[in-house]
Amino acid sequence: MTSAPLLALERVSKVYRRGVFDRAPAFQLDIDRAFEKPEIVGIMGPNGAGKTTLFEMIAGSNAPSAGRVVVAGQDMQRVRYRQRDRLAIHYHQSYQVRRFSKSRPSFLLEPAGSAYPLVHLFDEPQFNTQDGYIGFMLDFFRKLRAEGRLVFVCLHPTAPYQLDILREICERFLFVSGGRVCPHDDYAGLVAQADVRTYLGALAGS
Numbered sequence: 072m073t074s075a076p077l078l079a080l081e082r083v084s085k086v087y088r089r090g091v092f093d094r095a096p097a098f099q100l101d102i103d104r105a106f107e108k109p110e111i112v113g114i115m116g117p118n119g120a121g122k123t124t125l126f127e128m129i130a131g132s133n134a135p136s137a138g139r140v141v142v143a144g145q146d147m148q149r150v151r152y153r154q155r156d157r158l159a160i161h162y163h164q165s166y167q168v169r170r171f172s173k174s175r176p177s178f179l180l181e182p183a184g185s186a187y188p189l190v191h192l193f194d195e196p197q198f199n200t201q202d203g204y205i206g207f208m209l210d211f212f213r214k215l216r217a218e219g220r221l222v223f224v225c226l227h228p229t230a231p232y233q234l235d236i237l238r239e240i241c242e243r244f245l246f247v248s249g250g251r252v253c254p255h256d257d258y259a260g261l262v263a264q265a266d267v268r269t270y271l272g273a274l275a276g277s
Contacts, residue, residue, distance in 0.1 A: 115244070120202075190222075
C-alpha cells in the first residue's frame, strides 16, 4: 500500500465568469499535478496570472471550479475550516491568510489529520537585505523541508538577489502564465524558456 502524496492537484480548474448573465470565462487556471515528497518549489509568473489563486485553492480558502485539492489524502474542501491550516498554511508577505468561503457547517466536515501544517505557502515573502535576514529565512525553508514539509516560495522578482534566492533554495519550479502552470525541473530549464525570459526582462541575464 502506497502513502498518499503530500499534495495532489487533481484536474483542478478555477474559472471566473464575466458576470451573472455573461457566462464567458474572464479568467481560468488549470493544473493537474502531484507532489510526492518534501521539497522546496519556486513559483513565478506575471501579476494577475493566478499565483495567489493557486495558493488559496491549496490552502482551502478558494474552492476549485472543478477537480480536487488533496493534502496527505484529505480533500481540503471537506476539512473543517479552522483546521485547514493544520494541513496547508498560506502566508501572504508577512501574515497568515485565513479567509474561507463557507458552504457547509463546519461540524459536518472532517477533522484535519495533522496537527502541524504539511504544506507551507509563502506568497511574496519580504526579504530584508540587512543583518542576515535572508540567510535566516533560507535556513527556515530548509528546516521545514527537513521536517518533511512541502514548501512553496512565490516571488515576483524585481532585483537580481531575488532570483539568487530562488536559484539557491528551490529544487523545482512552476511558472504560472496564460492560465497554465508549467513545471520546470531546475532553474536553468526555467530561465531558458522564452516566456520566462520575456517576463523577467532585464533580470533574465542576471
